[in-house]
Amino acid sequence: xxxxxxxxxxxxxxxxxxxxxxxxxxxxxxxxxxxxxxxxxxxxxxxxxxxxxxxxxxxxxxxxxxxxxxxxxxxxxxxxxxxxxxxxxxxxxxxxxxxxxxxxxxxxxxxxx
Amino acid sequence: xxxxxxxxxxxxxxxxxxxxxxxxxxxxxxxxxxxxxxxxxxxxxxxxxxxxxxxxxxxxxxxxxxxxxxxxxxxxxxxxxxxxxxxxxxxxxxxxxxxxxxxxxxxxx
Numbered sequence: 001x002x003x004x005x006x007x008x009x010x011x012x013x014x015x016x017x018x019x020x021x022x023x024x025x026x027x028x029x030x031x032x033x034x035x036x037x038x039x040x041x042x043x044x045x046x047x048x049x050x051x052x053x054x055x056x057x058x059x060x061x062x063x064x065x066x067x068x069x070x071x072x073x074x075x076x077x078x079x080x081x082x083x084x085x086x087x088x089x090x091x092x093x094x095x096x097x098x099x100x101x102x103x104x105x106x107x108x109x110x111x112x113x
Numbered sequence: 114x115x116x117x118x119x120x121x122x123x124x125x126x127x128x129x130x131x132x133x134x135x136x137x138x139x140x141x142x143x144x145x146x147x148x149x150x151x152x153x154x155x156x157x158x159x160x161x162x163x164x165x166x167x168x169x170x171x172x173x174x175x176x177x178x179x180x181x182x183x184x185x186x187x188x189x190x191x192x193x194x195x196x197x198x199x200x201x202x203x204x205x206x207x208x209x210x211x212x213x214x215x216x217x218x219x220x221x222x
Contacts, residue, residue: 004156033209043202045209056208090156092210101147102210104157 001027004093004105012111018079021108025072025093032074033102034066037088046089049074078110086112115140115205119213127221132190134216136203139184145206146186148177150199151215157202160188193220 005024013019025032034046045058049068066076072093078085088109092102116139126132136146145164149157161177163170163186169178174191186203200217204210 006156035210042214043204043210043212045211048209058209088154092157100206101145101159101162102204102206103159104149106156109154 004091004103006089006091006105006108008108009106010109010111012113013081014113015081015083017081018077019081019110020075020077021089021091021110023074023076023091023093023105025074025091026103029093029095029103030072031094031096031100032068032072033092033094034074034076035090035092036060037090037107038086043090046076081112083112086110115211117203117205117211117213119201119203119216121216122214123217123219125219125221126193128193128195130193130220132188132193132197132218132220134188134190134201134203134218136186136188136213137184138186138205138211140205146177146179147204147206147210148175148186148188149202149204151202152199160201162206193218195220195222 007022031050033048035043037043048056052068063079068074088107090107091105094100118137147162148160151157161170163179176189179186198220200215202215204212
């Protein structure tokens, strides 16, 4: 079974631009969560989607948004990029509920210049 | 807010030594606890998930225990190898994962 995939793996953007990251969960998994990892803040929860609905959201500004499609693939979007948005963005999928075992993708490394 | 602490932040051991990694948390009303491994610049690899009703879980050289009353989980790695060098993270599992800062392990050949 293929694991969680994320595209692109690396991105370089400039301040003020917007970016869209994509995540394909493990086949059959319906819950997709997004996390931001930085050296200073560690791993922080962004949001979780289940059956195309955002069920939970972390403490991030409205510039961070996401969605999930009927095939469970998910995208997250960051608008008006700031230097502090430079991070590793990780996607995790889970079979049913979010409190099941989580499986992570390789991440997207975003650098904002 | 759930607080998850991992001490020490870094650990260096000679090959063959058993590793003991600690994870403590403030909220005993947890659901499950999951241990991960992260190699530099990579994603997280799930090692073990301990259900809240379990006291331990084993997979190969790995054994994880969970004591909700004391707010502790311990990951044991037997007979460490250089390939075990990585950062190990524990996370409380409910609607989201609440992570500790991790313990970076170096196994010296």
